[in-house]
Amino acid sequence: MNEKTKQQTASLKPFIALLHRMKRHFIILPLLCFCATVTAQDSIRHNHANDTTDVFFRHLKINEVKVTGVTGETKLKNSTAPISIVSAKDLRSTASTNVIDAIAHQPGMSQLTTGSGISKPIIRGLGYNRVVVMSEGVRQEGQQWGDEHGIEVDGGSVGSVEILKGPASLMYGSDAMAGVVILHSQPTPAEGELRGNVSSEFQTNNGLWGYSLNLGGNQQGFVWDARWSGKMAHAYKNKYDGYVPGSQFKEMAGRMMIGLQKTWGFSRLTGTVYHQQPGIIEGERDEQTGRLAYEEGWSGHSYGKWLPYQQVKHYKLVWDNSLNLPDGWLKAIIGYQQNRRQEFEEHHHHEAEETAHESHEGELEPALFFKLHTLTYDVRYLTHEFNGWKLSAGTQGMWQQSQNLGEEFLIPAYRLFDIGLYATASKQQDQWTFNGGVRVDHRHLHCGALEEDGEWRFTDFSRNFNGVTGSVGTVWNVSEHMNLRLNVARGFRAPNMSELGSNGSHEGALRYEAGNQQLKPEYSLQADFGLDFTSNYLSLQLALFANRIDNYIFLKGEGREIEQQPVYSYTQGDARLLGFEAGVDFHPIHSLHFENTFSYVNARQLNQPEASRHLPYTPAPRWTSELKWELMHHTHPTVGYHSHHTHHAKGFSADNLYISAGLECYLKQSHVYAVDDTESATPSYTLLNLSTGTDLTWHGRKIAELYITAENLLNRCYQSHLSRLKYADVNSVTGRQGIHNMGRNIIFKLMVPVNTL
Numbered sequence: 001m002n003e004k005t006k007q008q009t010a011s012l013k014p015f016i017a018l019l020h021r022m023k024r025h026f027i028i029l030p031l032l033c034f035c036a037t038v039t040a041q042d043s044i045r046h047n048h049a050n051d052t053t054d055v056f057f058r059h060l061k062i063n064e065v066k067v068t069g070v071t072g073e074t075k076l077k078n079s080t081a082p083i084s085i086v087s088a089k090d091l092r093s094t095a096s097t098n099v100i101d102a103i104a105h106q107p108g109m110s111q112l113t114t115g116s117g118i119s120k121p122i123i124r125g126l127g128y129n130r131v132v133v134m135s136e137g138v139r140q141e142g143q144q145w146g147d148e149h150g151i152e153v154d155g156g157s158v159g160s161v162e163i164l165k166g167p168a169s170l171m172y173g174s175d176a177m178a179g180v181v182i183l184h185s186q187p188t189p190a191e192g193e194l195r196g197n198v199s200s201e202f203q204t205n206n207g208l209w210g211y212s213l214n215l216g217g218n219q220q221g222f223v224w225d226a227r228w229s230g231k232m233a234h235a236y237k238n239k240y241d242g243y244v245p246g247s248q249f250k251e252m253a254g255r256m257m258i259g260l261q262k263t264w265g266f267s268r269l270t271g272t273v274y275h276q277q278p279g280i281i282e283g284e285r286d287e288q289t290g291r292l293a294y295e296e297g298w299s300g301h302s303y304g305k306w307l308p309y310q311q312v313k314h315y316k317l318v319w320d321n322s323l324n325l326p327d328g329w330l331k332a333i334i335g336y337q338q339n340r341r342q343e344f345e346e347h348h349h350h351e352a353e354e355t356a357h358e359s360h361e362g363e364l365e366p367a368l369f370f371k372l373h374t375l376t377y378d379v380r381y382l383t384h385e386f387n388g389w390k391l392s393a394g395t396q397g398m399w400q401q402s403q404n405l406g407e408e409f410l411i412p413a414y415r416l417f418d419i420g421l422y423a424t425a426s427k428q429q430d431q432w433t434f435n436g437g438v439r440v441d442h443r444h445l446h447c448g449a450l451e452e453d454g455e456w457r458f459t460d461f462s463r464n465f466n467g468v469t470g471s472v473g474t475v476w477n478v479s480e481h482m483n484l485r486l487n488v489a490r491g492f493r494a495p496n497m498s499e500l501g502s503n504g505s506h507e508g509a510l511r512y513e514a515g516n517q518q519l520k521p522e523y524s525l526q527a528d529f530g531l532d533f534t535s536n537y538l539s540l541q542l543a544l545f546a547n548r549i550d551n552y553i554f555l556k557g558e559g560r561e562i563e564q565q566p567v568y569s570y571t572q573g574d575a576r577l578l579g580f581e582a583g584v585d586f587h588p589i590h591s592l593h594f595e596n597t598f599s600y601v602n603a604r605q606l607n608q609p610e611a612s613r614h615l616p617y618t619p620a621p622r623w624t625s626e627l628k629w630e631l632m633h634h635t636h637p638t639v640g641y642h643s644h645h646t647h648h649a650k651g652f653s654a655d656n657l658y659i660s661a662g663l664e665c666y667l668k669q670s671h672v673y674a675v676d677d678t679e680s681a682t683p684s685y686t687l688l689n690l691s692t693g694t695d696l697t698w699h700g701r702k703i704a705e706l707y708i709t710a711e712n713l714l715n716r717c718y719q720s721h722l723s724r725l726k727y728a729d730v731n732s733v734t735g736r737q738g739i740h741n742m743g744r745n746i747i748f749k750l751m752v753p754v755n756t757l
Contacts, residue, residue, distance in 0.1 A: 080473025099155035117249035126178030138335035152314035154253030156212030167491030205745035243300025246279035283728025290733030342366035369406030412458035436472035467492030557676035620669035
């Protein structure tokens with residue numbers, strides 16, 4: 001065997017290993033692909049007309065789906081990079097404890113969790129500061145470098161979600177190497193419309209109770225929208241750990257938007273406030289009983305705050321403008337955010353015990369207190385289409401200041417200045433779409449020195465980072481039902497201050513972190529190939545990607561302890577990621593859908609020995625399957641289900657009823673970074689979910705939406721590979737390490753709309 005053949009064989013080993021692992025668990029995917037091929041050929045051969053009463057087909061008809069993002073309106077079929085859309089209806093019907101949890105089951109998506117209230121988005125195996133989250137049109141900045149730092153956005157205010165997979169540095173600058181999660185607000189009401197809703201939710205496992213009140217309107221171009229939401233949950237439980245101390249949380253959020261929407265364009269001012277009090281799960285256990293340790297007087301059913309806990313406050317003000325010009329649009333959006341993150345710990349409570357009793361703990365001094373100011377701007381010009389061409393150019397950037405106001409320190413205070421210039425072009429011709437662009441970025445970081453107890457905890461230093469990025473891609477609309485897409489993009493990410501300057505115990509992540517001031521910026525080059533096919537009876541999606549990252553930054557265990565915490569330091573090396581997402585939805589009859597998706601990522605360091613060849617915290621391969629039965633609108637008894645002729649039932653009735661059963665199968669993840677026990681393998685597990693939903697009507701008018709979901713119906717005790725809690729203390733009685741995820745959970749959701757014209 002020559003050297004070239006050996007290299008080719010080695011490159012196929014990840015996929016050969018995957019096939020062997022899949023063979024041990026199930027054989028359904030090959031059967032589905034066979035059925036899909038036969039059905040597709042049959043559909044094309046007979047050239048069936050579109051069934052316009054098929055809700056699923058209308059939803060997946062790519063030619064008619066539109067996506068509205070911060071870069072303008074574009075048709076989904078003309079996107080060269082892979083995109084997933086989560087509609088408002090999907091968000092309402094999905095069981096979740098936060099907005100990232102609601103979208104984490106999308107193909108290629110996953111989440112890193114530290115309890116039920118905190119989730120961080122992972123796209124194709126990459127997360128933290130490699131994923132940009134956009135909310136209210138600006139990038140959400142809430143110190144997202146921390147494991148236990150969630151996304152400070154009220155899920156009730158999110159109207160739909162757009163997930164861009166792959167490097168998006170061209171339009172979003174540094175940090176968008178993995179992709180972008182765009183949280184769209186509710187659409188503006190039509191002229192003369194007054195619209196609102198009242199929604200509530202209850203979950204049985206952690207006693208989560210939530211509500212959201214919304215009212216908005218549009219009167220002669222004056223638009224406004226107001227929302228107030230609340231949520232609280234006690235500790236969640238599972239059959240191995242019982243109730244998990246520190247997993248309780250409270251959340252309150254408000255939003256107010258006012259603006260003008262005229263023929264000349266629009267101008268809107270939006271303010272949001274978000275308060276959350278999540279507990280901190282320490283995972284300590286009693287050596288004799290193996291039970292999780294908890295404070296005296298604590299109860300698993302308590303909604304109160306118990307030390308240690310966080311207090312997070314996020315404030316945002318966004319001014320969004322669009323001016324219609326003769327040949328295009330001038331858009332400008334400016335946002336200010338303030339993030340206040342406090343951590344209260346046990347020993348500070350004892351030091352201030354008397355003060356706490358007198359002032360109801362409200363005057364306790366926080367151990368950690370980060371205060372982050374962020375100012376973002378984005379000004380761009382987009383042309384109207386001329387001869388199939390569309391052009392755009394703009395500048396965007398960010399200014400930040402982070403302060404340490406607590407008694408303990410993890411990262412230094414710093415200042416950041418960021419600016420980027422970009423230009424893009426797209427061309428449509430017949431069945432082809434071409435687009436591309438180039439961008440230049442500059443980022444400056446300055447760290448402030450800090451002396452503590454006669455020693456320098458942080459030293460003064462400055463770093464400058466420059467990046468040139470771009471992308472080029474094409475889409476071929478082969479037919480009304482099929483699209484092929486190809487995209488190549490270069491990504492750029494400057495190291496964040498946590499990676500450069502950390503020096504402290506990270507209680508919520510259960511480790512001591514040490515930064516590295518010599519880190520270089522990350523650069524990636526990714527190629528994407530996609531295929532989409534839709535018909536009356538079948539939908540197919542396939543997305544392949546190959547990603548090469550230079551100077552990949554990650555945490556590595558050092559095999560020692562400081563302050564009784566394992567020490568992890570930041571290092572870097574070259575990496576490559578290969579993977580795919582595949583989906584098959586077969587609906588042979590009008591109301592029955594059988595949907596299957598599979599997501600896989602193989603992430604490796606290059607030129608490394610076996611123990612360190614895999615990148616840490618790579619999601620396990622995941623297969624999801626759902627069988628869904630949809631009952632359509634009431635029809636006349638003599639008319640078949642294909643008819644458009646409907647009548648409204650008198651009195652109270654249930655409409656658009658569906659029932660579904662789903663499986664989530666996570667394969668064993670043995671591709672781990674094993675040096676100094678940085679991470680451990682995670683066994684496979686399968687979860688069974690059931691759900692139902694319906695519109696409740698009165699004399700044909702919808703008065704409510706009701707959803708009931710049973711998650712983890714069989715009460716399986718498992719640990720997600722991306723849960724940081726799996727590395728907590730070992731149970732001395734059972735020998736099991738860490739804390740397990742939530743057990744069986746039944747969720748009830750009710751939404752009552754209010755619409756008047």
